[in-house]
Amino acid sequence: KNQVEQSPQSLIILEGKNCTLQCNYTVSPFSNLRWYKQDTGRGPVSLTIMTFSENTKSNGRYTATLDADTKQSSLHITASQLSDSASYICVVSDRGSTLGRLYFGRGTQLTVWP
């Protein structure tokens, strides 16, 4: 069964600190992995997309890593800001269907305190 599991479920950090969010997946055949940021009451916004051959990708203070062998990914946030408070969702796309179906994790709810 294709699944995406994220940990921790929730996380509280102080402004300026770093944090790392984890994602494990069982989606096969694998096409790509994405990290989205979803602010409360808004739609998800893409942060990074990585294919099988990429093991790291950065977008400003966000750095995603991918280990396709162990089917694990992480999202590292550097020097957190209050605006980073949001849900971070790991999404994996499969290969082999015209739709390129997306499998969503439940997200990690990050709260940044001043």
Added chain:
Amino acid sequence: EADIYQTPRYLVIGTGKKITLECSQTMGHDKMYWYQQDPGMELHLIHYSYGVNSTEKGDLSSESTVSRIRTEHFPLTLESARPSHTSQYLCASSNSGLEIYEQYFGPGTRLTVT
């Protein structure tokens, strides 16, 4: 910021009423999607469309229906709303013809059926 719009943003309605959630995009994307999301849970695909006059049901069974008469417009209709339909509904769109495509999400409609 993606050019995809949803109205209304919030809707509180009584049981048995017919409702239509609107979704429009100005990016000329062929593919459009409807997702349902409950608090703290993953997004579930309920409908998608490859283009005009194409609609398909997604992974999660839904009593809603959709139509795609124009490329830019993908409304979702509930003929008789029930409390079990209370949820957040997210619309998305993407380009076709690409293996790795970006899905752009609208801001969502928060539906409450009393």
